[in-house]
Amino acid sequence: MRRRPLLASLVAASTPALGQPREVDLLLALAVDASGSIDPDEFQLQREGYAEALTHPSVLGAIRGRPHGAIAVAMVEWGSPGGAATVVEWMRVTDGASAIALAEAVLRAPRSPQSWNAIGDALDHCARLLATAPFQAAERVIDLSGDGPDLRSNRAATAARDAAVTAGITVNALAVAAAGQVTRAGEPLAETYRREVIGGPGAFVVTAEDRRDIARALRAKLIREIA
Template identity: 35%
Template sequence: MLGAAPAQSACRLALALGLDVSGSVDALEYRLQLDGVAAALEHPETQAALFDMPGATVALAVYQWGAPDQQYVLVGWTDLTGPVQLQQVIRQLRGANLRFDDPYTGLGAAMQFGASLLAQRNDCWSHTLDISGDGPSNSGPHPGTINLGMSPEITINALVINPGGRDNVTKDLTHTRTLLDHYRVHVLRGPGAFSETAQDFEDFRAAMTRKLLRELRPPTLSQLDADG
């Protein structure tokens, strides 16, 4: 059984997960996302990657976002020093049920919120913002033009749901052809940034597991030359 790390552990990674639950996300899709993150964290390989460096822990925060003025922290900063702390996070995710009803998608504002969360963990060696979404930014600051004031420097990765989508409602992919292009051009930032894809919400759990494993493990040479 995996044991707890020493009480005076250093923080090797601050990881903030931002989940898109704007008004276009229905109740089933909401649960598929939150339960998908919980299941990804429970995966044996994820747990091994979380706890493979005793004395150098991962700090995790999870928030949901929608319109530019809608962000809510589901899990505040938690140092994952062992399985007990991880199970507390998983229970919080499975018990969450707050949904937003505003149809707009404030992706830029969600990035700003995540960056402000990461700024609270200057004690960590590295900082990663993990943004997932199923639509392009269509309200609030545009993700491609905002200045996040990268102090500390952060990496922003993306999990794109329905990556081939072209958004039939807003027609606003900002000079990109698909939703995946939109995220790659306007969202990815920082050292080693990459994108992962889920074909639909049913595929979210598997995609989140792949993404977490890549974020928690040291990059391979092939990963250094690609964005996913």
């Protein structure tokens, strides 16, 4: 994403003002894989893919088509057991300027120290983040992306998923996996996520072939989640 001068010029204008409306159409917690399997170049591609998707005109059109014309987004990085970290706090998105401000926050955020693949801990962290959000929405979604299955959580991904669904949260997933790649269980990663991660009404999994494909896959996923 090569729009840094425009990003910089619009950040101040899109900073949320005091007294802004608390009601939004969707609370969306983006849970992004930052585990040790991702090298610095891949990590940067991933960040840029998220920034590109969040500012895409089709995503903004989906937001404008909702009753409040607004969503709120936070970003979490996950990996280490008990180590999931909120790297971008809740931001309200209504238009191009506020989406660009969010994209800039995504690009600026320091990478959190992570290892392993503790998906269950990531889901628990996101559920707490949604419960304490400064905005209100009838729809609450955790959008988890990763390139591997749950390996070392303090709580199994299935248990954390079930608790989130019981709390009224939908969990969707983005599987970053090359065609033909299978997990140790002998199945595609998307199938593992379908069985162990997603849950709630209309929950779904999409697949990105690699981190260069994240922007496309995430864009389609965001439109579906928002609209």
